[in-house]
Amino acid sequence: MKEKLKTFIFSELIYHEDPSSFGDDDDLLEAGLDSMGIMRLIMFAEKEFGVTLPDTEIEPDNVQSLNALERWIKQAA
């Protein structure tokens, strides 16, 4: 799951010189994930993993890192 999220983020939303060096706990918001990007990421995750991520749960704690995203998606499953 994390690999799919990472591939989508670094191919569509954020530029990173070396995505392989971006850790699972590294800060996505600091890396440049903006408000539009968050929406696209959520839509990607919902489609890819067949879950519904409630709008009310779109919080920094849930989108801050790849690990946080994975936790959030698994909880919603």
Added chain:
Amino acid sequence: MNAAFPFNPADYFTYVLDQEIRDAGMPGGYCGLALQLGADPDLDSLQRRLDLLVERFPKASARIEQQGKRYAWIPTGNPILLECHQGHPDKNSEEETRRILLEIFNRPESLPLTLHWIATRPGGTLLLNWNHPLLDARGAKILLDFLASDKPESFKESPSLINAKLAQWSFWKKLQLLFKAKRHNDEANSLDSCLPTQTEQGAQTLNLKVRRFNTEESKHIAALARKYTGLAGRTLYYLGCFMRAMEQVGPPAAKAGYCVPYAFNLRRQNAPTPVFGNHVGCLFARATRAQVKKRHGLFEHLLSQHTKVVREELDLAYLPLMWLGQWLAPARYAQLLRKQHSGGELSSLWFSDIGDLSWGQKGFLGAPVTNLTMMCWMPLPPGLALLVGQLDGRLTLSYSYLSPAVDEVWLDKVMAGMDAELLEFGES
């Protein structure tokens, strides 16, 4: 030197609006990003970098040529000369800068890109002025980075992101998206838009008002944006606040509601490439006047509208529509872009949010960047543009407007209302 660089669909989209602006007797679809610098940069080094820009990116110094039904940039190889301006030493430097910025913006222009240094000791203001079909606002930031970079060789051109996206889709997928976009457009065109002016023609000059928020105010606004439109909707907070400010003062052309187009950018955040070209689709924030009157409800509405748009892929749906638009004559395409079913103008406001910018400790060629101003021409109506950006965490709202079409007293009231809305003063 004569290789052609064909327009991508978004370049053409902005070109038709440039033509609308020129046809109305104004200079064209020019945009400006001005950085106030706390010290003088090395102007010789800046000129050398401009020379390198033309050498590495021939499109930077080019002219537009029609080729069949399409358009392209044809490089001229002409150098881009840094233009230096001197503010009057006895006058207020901020006022002098504004005066010279407007002088540059209001002059007839044929070059696609010009760079200006406005000296107002100590330091001054660096203005990048560009014709929109050449690049979008994020590209302008990358271009400034190129001009100041220690490693200019790391900046490279790359193919159009829109064409790359279009190439990923099958014919049927494009067709499906095309119909989605048409429905989306039809919806946007069905709500008659309130406008900041009733004027539709006549000689106009571009004018500028800037509101700068300090760090604390900016943090407060960001917190409120998060509270009302969530982590995913800062742009929507600005748009909602503006709709409310305009509604409270009273729109000069009062109709059914508000529609503000805003860009969906295909560029990846922080990517140093592509430098040139437009890589944007279009979204609409729309609300009826009744919805605008209820603050909490308005933000909920704008957020759910935006979520629906992204969920239904309408952000991407505009791309095949723009691809088809390339084969329409500018005037016909402009009519489709601007006119509602009623025949009125679609946009209540032109809007752009360039996001968070920082030149950090290094500054621009060693000079600290202390302030940011943005400008742009727009068609009449709406005659008003709101350009948003943050420099080192400080929010700046730049209002470009046409005089005399937009009444200055009215705009001052709207700006005061916008402040109150953003900061949530006297919330109801």
